[in-house]
């Protein structure tokens with residue numbers, strides 16, 4: 415039996431009497447790409463916040479590679495190998511694409527050394543490799559401020575990958591993107607899924623269809639069901655709580 419990379423048991427988060435997560439159970443295999451959907455307020459962001467240590471569970475536990483994350487802070491959890499991409503890109507706008515990635519590759523080196531120090535061959539290869547993966551090699555020397563929104567999203571995903579996490583948590587990566595940019599980000603996530611475990615939260619159902627193998631549906635802080643996109647879309651409970659009642663055709 416494969417050891418799960420992430421195991422969540424009976425997770426409850428209580429905000430002043432309101433259960434944002436309610437006895438949630440969830441697990442992820444190493445190398446799996448999982449998409450989580452659910453209506454507004456279902457608890458998706460709180461779910462990620464609990465994994466990264468931003469929110470402490472009221473009950474239950476989160477285990478990453480077998481280790482219980484209770485009482486670890488965000489920094490300690492990130493160092494264990496969990497990286498998070500927030501909805502809005504958080505890149506350094508005044509730095510070039512290359513320097514953003516270089517900085518991410520060398521977090522401990524500091525900004526001054528990254529910008530003015532001499533990069534060694536190994537670092538160059540890493541940055542070049544990531545540039546290629548995220549499709550921004552031609553824009554390496556451009557200031558990040560000049561990138562499109564979709565390119566900034568890809569750059570930030572690259573910056574996350576530069577820190578070599580085992581598990582990537584990606585929150586609504588295609589909100590506000592054009593169709594073409596959405597497809598680019600989808601292809602990037604599929605490429606990264608070849609050697610990372612990834613959880614993506616997303617509302618855009620076309621995008622979910624593009625990337626999803628298994629989809630988990632959250633509702634009122636609990637797991638409503640899991641399955642392929644087709645199974646989810648035909649599940650009467652999902653239709654009722656999330657997709658809305660289907661219109662009868664004549």
Ligand SMILES: Nc1ncnc2c1ncn2[C@@H]1O[C@H](COP(=O)(O)OP(=O)(O)OP(=O)(O)O)[C@@H](O)[C@H]1O
Pocket residue numbers: 429430432433434452453454455456457458459460461
């Ligand atoms: N710090 C907090 N204090 C009180 N209630 C909170 C807090 N954070 C979230 N909530 C509530 O918990 C519920 C779940 O919120 P959460 O943001 O996790 O949902 P979501 O599924 O990510 O929603 P959306 O799709 O709208 O982003 C919501 O009703 C929200 O108002």
